[in-house]
Amino acid sequence: MFFTIWTRLETVFTTLTTVFAGVVFGLALAAPPGPMNAIIAEESVVRGWTAGFRAGLGAMTADVLFFVLTLGGVVALVDGVPAVRPVLYLVGGLLMCYFAVGAVDEARAAASFTDGGEPTAAGFRKTFALSLSNPYQIGFWLTVGVGLLEPGQLDVFAHVPAVGDLLAGSLLVQTGSTTLLVGFFAGIAVWIVVYPAALVSAGRRVDALAPIVAALSAAVLAGFGLLFLAMGAVRLF
Template sequence: MSVTAVSLLAGGLFGLALAAPPGPMNAVIAEESVVRGWAAGAKAGLGAATADGVFFLLALVGVVGVVERYPALRGVMVGAGGVLMCYYAVGAARSLRSSFVDGDSASDASAGFRKAFVLALTNPYQVLFWLTVGVGLLEPGTVDVFAEAGVASLAGSVVVQTGSPALVVGFFGGIGLWIVGFPAALVAARQRVEALAPAVAGLSALVLAGFGVAFLLDAAGTLGGVVG
């Protein structure tokens, strides 16, 4: 397999692995999917992925690094993210009695996109990702997967080219696969379990509230250190 093909596949797997774990973004996608349908869930996922695209461009020109140099700016971002998550948690809690709907209105779907996009832009975890791992993805070079893992007998068999278009395309392709497949799986489940909507909405509210409180505490600590 060529280096380009390996890089494309590695990027896809990495993007999928990054998008799949539970967190505030998937909580929003889940809530939109089960309350408003697949289109709303996919558009919410697209909102989060669009924010990654923005961070990718900012990392490409070095702007994202400003957040690392100014703790007060990071604290404000984290605090804003915490407030938004708590606000969205209230909205999710209000959806507890909602059932599934047969149609998706354009306004609802657009609202999900905006919600996820704004939330992702204030998510310090995504900013920190692009400050660290993301920068490594953009720097030209190669990574010998098995050599790095200490498997000398297979060294050279799987080499990923960092900084290559194939790696970046694969990365965003993996994210795209998740934001399309995850809502589809949730909507498919609604055909079997009508009670899934309020259950997912409730879980989303808890996840968002938990992250929101954690972000607010983090922001208070950061800004308190700057002021002190």
């Protein structure tokens, strides 16, 4: 009897640990600064929480799509074509520069924070399109994504941009379980809910935050856009 109870408790603890590790991994992937978070920030401070959440949902939907394509082996097949990556860099770079121009216009027009602006799906379309043309996101699902699906061990923090080398080895989890994947997408969902909410909360207190965030978003998008264009040109020519 005691052994049965202990075994069940151990199973529950393992499941909760795996879910928590998945949530941490999802947050670690979603939280670092980049073009997606720049668009989420711009939408949040200019049009409110709903718009920011929709923008985050666009990026998350792309991750779900990549997950399904990874299961079917389609992502690996596309990556096997040498010309695909340079084209993705160029398309992604052009999109980022185009969205940066829009962010500059938003920065000029946003005199203050607007709560509950005009409903729009523009943020969703932006992040979804950028995600589909992002070689780094495709590369993630070709490497770490495959690792999530196959039984084995994953070093969670080793894949966090910028600080991965410092955090490597601090959180190891067993992969290949549905529980880990549920936690992973739950972590991304937490981020796209909390991040816009935090920006909206700050925007209500500081009206000047909206044009500042929109301007920073434009700078981030332009910077990544030019970087992607340069990387695409080097690989193509």
